[in-house]
Structures are given as structure tokens and as C-alpha cells.
Amino acid sequence: MDELGSVPWPPEPIRTERLVLRRPEARDRAAFVELLASPQVHTYLGGPRPRDEVERELSGAPEQWPGSFAVELDGSMIGHVLLRRATGHRRPAAAGKADLGYLFLPRAWGRGYAAEACAAALGWLAGVLPGEPVVLTTQSANAASMRLAAKLGFTEVERFEAWGSEQWLGMRSPVTPSG
Numbered sequence: 233m234d235e236l237g238s239v240p241w242p243p244e245p246i247r248t249e250r251l252v253l254r255r256p257e258a259r260d261r262a263a264f265v266e267l268l269a270s271p272q273v274h275t276y277l278g279g280p281r282p283r284d285e286v287e288r289e290l291s292g293a294p295e296q297w298p299g300s301f302a303v304e305l306d307g308s309m310i311g312h313v314l315l316r317r318a319t320g321h322r323r324p325a326a327a328g329k330a331d332l333g334y335l336f337l338p339r340a341w342g343r344g345y346a347a348e349a350c351a352a353a354l355g356w357l358a359g360v361l362p363g364e365p366v367v368l369t370t371q372s373a374n375a376a377s378m379r380l381a382a383k384l385g386f387t388e389v390e391r392f393e394a395w396g397s398e399q400w401l402g403m404r405s406p407v408t409p410s411g
Contacts (some may be wrong), residue, residue, distance in 0.1 A: 235341070238386075239299070239360045241298035241299075242290055242298075243356060246355075246356055248275070248348050248349070248351075248352070249348065250305060250345070250348060251296070251304060251345060251353055252303075252375045253301040253302070253303055253304075253312075253356075254302055254304060255300065255301070255302065255312065256294035256295070256296055256300060256312070257302065259309075260294055260296075260309040261292075263302075263337065264286075264290055264312070265286050265290055266337060267312060267335045267337060268280070268286045269281055269283040270285045270337070272338045273335055273337070275374075276370065276377070278301075278374065279288075297316075299314060299316050299330075300312070300313075300314050300316075300411035301313045301349070301377065303336070303349045305345065306357070307342065308347060310337050311334060311335060311336035311340055311345065311346065311349060312335050312336075312338060313332070313333070315332055315354075316330070316335040317331050318330070323369075323389075323392060324368070325389045325390060325403070326367040326389075326401060326403075328383040329365050329366060330357060330366045330367070331366070331368070332350060332353070332404075334346055334349065334353065346380055347380055347383050347384065348407060349383060350380065353389075354384065354404070356404070362406045363406040365403055366392065366403070366404045367386075367389070367401060367403050368381050368384075368386050368402050369400065369401050370398040370399070370400050370401055371400070372395050372397075372398045372399065373397060378400065381400070384404060385405075386402030386403060387402055387404075387405075388400060388402050389401045389402060390400070
């Protein structure tokens, strides 16, 4: 797989205190449509896509590629965490590194679910690809994503203009065992 080398996929579901991270399934289709068509979710992502377009493109089960996790709370998908190889990135500092992305339904915002899910996904990545640096890009105006990036241990590499707004690129250095 191009995204993360030869990582075995899918892994066993990752369980946190409140969440389950698992590969996307057909039952998640409606939540994916909602994520991709939501004006709130896409405030800092260039705007939502038309719902009918999303419905057509997601005619079956969501794609199941390595590093793509549906985030489940009490049996229902509330978000999506994606770890993929940063290829064709606008910034040389990000090229070739693992890139963390996430989307959560507005009803799940403000409860720490994104931090919990992203930390679990990063922990999984550290287990399958030890020493892998990870990048994250967000609009600097997205205060919640900026707080999450800091909480997850990302530090600023640079700011740049793209899509008509200032973007923030952060990197999380690999955690190395001490001893």
C-alpha cells in the first residue's frame, strides 16, 4: 500500500476509554455522507460538497484503505481519522511523512473525542512504524484544531497561504523509547 508502506490491514479494532477505532464498514455510509456534506465540518476545509454529489460517489461501502479509521461511540460512527503518506504535499517539510487528518460530526465536538481518537491512532502508528514522524495541516484560524495539534504534541514547522487562508503545518517527532 502506498499510504503507510507494508502495514498489515485491517488491525484489530483499537479500543479507548470511550471509543472504538475500526475500519470503515457499509453501515458507516450515512455518517460519511454527513461528514462530507456538512457546512459546519467544512468551515475550514473549503466548504462542504453538495450532498447529492457525495451520495453518488459513496454508492456502496466507504473505501477501506490502510490508515482509515471509523471512530465509533456507543455503536455509531461519530468521526473519521486518517493516517496516510503525505505525497504531492504543497510543503516540502511534509513530503513523504505520515499525515494525520480527522473529521468529526458536530454533535461530537467539544467532548475530547478527537483527541482521544487521534492519540489512539498515533499510538497504533508508533507500534507498526516505530520512529515515523507525523505531520498535520490545519487552517491557523481553526482554534479547536490548533489546540488539538498542541495537545497531541505537534509543533509548528511553518505557516503558508493556500486555498485563500493561512495554513499551519505542524510535526510530531517520533517517540523513541528511553533506556
